Amino acid sequence: MAALVVFGEALALGLASGPACIAACGPVLVPTLLTGRAGFRANTGYLSAFLAARLLGYLLFAVVAWELGLLASLLPTPRLLMMGAVYVLLAVVLLCYSFAAHRMCAQPCAESKLVQITDNKTRGLAAAAALGLLTGLNLCPPFVVAGIRAAQTGSLAAAMLFFAAFFIGTSIWFIPFLSLGCIVRNQAVLTVARMAMALIALYYLSMGIAMLLGKKAYGY
Amino acid sequence: MATDVRTLPLARPAPRGILWSLFLTLPILIWSLLMMVFRPGASAEPLSRISGVITALFMTALFFMMMRTHNTYRWRRIFFVSLGILFPIGFIHNLYVMRGSMGIPIEEMIAGRTPFCFMPIPLLILPAALTRTLVFPGSIAGGIAAMVGIWLALTLVMGKGWCSYACFFGGIEEGVAAIPARARIRKLDSRWRYLPWAVLLAMVLLSLALFEPAYCMWLCPFKAVSEYVAARSTIGLIQNVIFVLLFAGLVIALPFLTKKRTQCAWFCPFGAFQSIFNKISIFEVKIDKDHCKPCLLCQNACPNLSLSKESVARGETLLSCMKCGACVDVCPRQAIVWHIKGTQIAWKPERARLMFLYSAWALAVMFGGTIIAQGIATILHVFV
Numbered sequence: 001m002a003a004l005v006v007f008g009e010a011l012a013l014g015l016a017s018g019p020a021c022i023a024a025c026g027p028v029l030v031p032t033l034l035t036g037r038a039g040f041r042a043n044t045g046y047l048s049a050f051l052a053a054r055l056l057g058y059l060l061f062a063v064v065a066w067e068l069g070l071l072a073s074l075l076p077t078p079r080l081l082m083m084g085a086v087y088v089l090l091a092v093v094l095l096c097y098s099f100a101a102h103r104m105c106a107q108p109c110a111e112s113k114l115v116q117i118t119d120n121k122t123r124g125l126a127a128a129a130a131l132g133l134l135t136g137l138n139l140c141p142p143f144v145v146a147g148i149r150a151a152q153t154g155s156l157a158a159a160m161l162f163f164a165a166f167f168i169g170t171s172i173w174f175i176p177f178l179s180l181g182c183i184v185r186n187q188a189v190l191t192v193a194r195m196a197m198a199l200i201a202l203y204y205l206s207m208g209i210a211m212l213l214g215k216k217a218y219g220y
Numbered sequence: 221m222a223t224d225v226r227t228l229p230l231a232r233p234a235p236r237g238i239l240w241s242l243f244l245t246l247p248i249l250i251w252s253l254l255m256m257v258f259r260p261g262a263s264a265e266p267l268s269r270i271s272g273v274i275t276a277l278f279m280t281a282l283f284f285m286m287m288r289t290h291n292t293y294r295w296r297r298i299f300f301v302s303l304g305i306l307f308p309i310g311f312i313h314n315l316y317v318m319r320g321s322m323g324i325p326i327e328e329m330i331a332g333r334t335p336f337c338f339m340p341i342p343l344l345i346l347p348a349a350l351t352r353t354l355v356f357p358g359s360i361a362g363g364i365a366a367m368v369g370i371w372l373a374l375t376l377v378m379g380k381g382w383c384s385y386a387c388f389f390g391g392i393e394e395g396v397a398a399i400p401a402r403a404r405i406r407k408l409d410s411r412w413r414y415l416p417w418a419v420l421l422a423m424v425l426l427s428l429a430l431f432e433p434a435y436c437m438w439l440c441p442f443k444a445v446s447e448y449v450a451a452r453s454t455i456g457l458i459q460n461v462i463f464v465l466l467f468a469g470l471v472i473a474l475p476f477l478t479k480k481r482t483q484c485a486w487f488c489p490f491g492a493f494q495s496i497f498n499k500i501s502i503f504e505v506k507i508d509k510d511h512c513k514p515c516l517l518c519q520n521a522c523p524n525l526s527l528s529k530e531s532v533a534r535g536e537t538l539l540s541c542m543k544c545g546a547c548v549d550v551c552p553r554q555a556i557v558w559h560i561k562g563t564q565i566a567w568k569p570e571r572a573r574l575m576f577l578y579s580a581w582a583l584a585v586m587f588g589g590t591i592i593a594q595g596i597a598t599i600l601h602v603f604v
Binding site for chain 1: 347350351411414415417418419421422425426428429431434438454455458
């Protein structure tokens with residue numbers, strides 16, 4: 001019964017936090033999905049890999065949160081350093097993906113109007129998994145709330161169950177991202193997505209470095 | 221390959237008669253006086269009155285020249301550059317009077333007193349739709365609603381014409397681009413045309429993630445000539461350095477070297493957003509394929525890189541066309557025409573031009589004219 005209550009609470013928290021979650025993951029997910037292949041099936045595969053890795057990130061965090069007792073006990077400085085490291089890694093993966101998308105396109109795009117990324121399927125899924133894991137470790141506000149609540153549960157299993165349910169609640173909000181599969185992939189869409197990816201990577205990189213150096217983003 | 225204009229038959233129409241041009245200008249004269257001088261609530265202060273009269277006559281004179289010479293771009297550019305120069309003069313002066321600095325302190329932002337320009341409009345849509353939150357430190361009644369209303373009205377009529385008749389930033393680079401006689405850099409990679417869309421996509425997504433207008437916080441070059449976040453930290457200082465560098469590069473150096481509006485063509489996310497509205501505006505610029513050579517003089521003349529070889533072959537401009545009229549004016553065969561959607565291409569292009577110019581200029585007087593009048597009033601106030 002208690003497990004059911006915990007599950008229900010986490011699911012509700014996940015559902016309520018969905019907009020914040022898609023807001024946090026959107027900058028990573030939208031351009032990377034747009035550089036992938038068009039079509040519902042391809043996007044489902046990518047999104048599944050992304051979400052599976054995100055779940056892994058959540059469960060890892062559940063272990064850490066439970067072990068630490070309370071997430072609140074995590075001092076601001078290490079938290080800032082962790083965020084900084086995650087941001088820098090996220091930026092590096094995004095930049096690599098941006099350049100990889102260019103290489104993937106080089107052959108098929110040369111003559112054709114349509115971009116056909118038919119090779120390196122596994123490389124795309126690996127990048128999706130890496131990005132999913134890193135965004136899973138992103139300390140967005142609902143995630144911190146879930147971490148604190150999970151840390152208050154009685155056992156590690158309960159903490160993991162809490163995060164799994166939270167994950168399910170938030171994942172429902174990701175379904176609309178599949179509609180990006182309907183957008184025709186041509187040279188313009190691919191170039192825009194790659195450029196956007198690089199810009200977002202630069203933002204994460206600069207913020208990550210600032211955090212690692214101990215600078216607050218808006219310390220007026 | 222561009223062809224020398226001298227090898228093509230020149231078929232420029234003769235100037236209109238003065239009386240007929242005056243007659244066509246009369247509605248704009250009345251409208252300008254109504255907007256600038258006799259508007260209810262207009263300041264009764266003599267300097268404001270004088271600046272209003274000067275602006276009304278200025279706008280009317282430019283419209284008269286458009287009518288008389290059949291040339292749109294040259295006279296519009298005078299208005300647009302004046303707008304670009306006078307906006308910062310009036311705005312910065314106002315900031316110094318109000319708070320003694322161009323830097324907006326965080327306390328003002330928290331109080332919701334940040335001046336709102338049109339740039340963040342596309343950044344506000346997703347957060348507002350998903351969370352019913354306005355991610356801008358301003359107030360709806362204190363400027364946001366008015367600016368959005370003006371933008372919507374102008375956009376529905378002009379589409380991306382906003383960028384040629386209303387934007388109070390673009391005039392600076394258009395003025396800089398007009399200075400050199402020839403472009404130093406001529407070969408421009410067409411892929412950069414996609415960058416505004418990428419900036420738009422990245423900034424919309426980041427604004428949603430960060431719950432702040434990311435473009436205004438990090439990338440707007442025009443913060444250098446308007447208000448910016450007061451630099452009270454290293455990050456704040458970095459933001460301001462970015463603003464100044466982008467302004468120096470995209471608004472001063474590159475327009476001077478390329479004779480193009482590089483910030484608009486290669487960077488501005490609002491311009492990319494505005495391009496979408498070209499789909500719903502009834503006015504457009506078309507190329508009559510029967511008359512087109514193609515010499516590609518239009519492509520060279522376009523300040524926004526909105527024409528390509530392929531688009532000319534298709535008989536149309538790219539989606540990013542700002543309707544400035546440069547290509548129409550430069551075409552020696554008059555193959556490029558103003559066009560109303562739903563009509564045949566060759567159907568009375570001058571009538572289409574007049575219909576567009578009346579609506580665009582009326583709105584330009586109402587919006588840009590007010591800003592010009594404020595700038596003139598500031599100069600008069602300081603020097604007289």
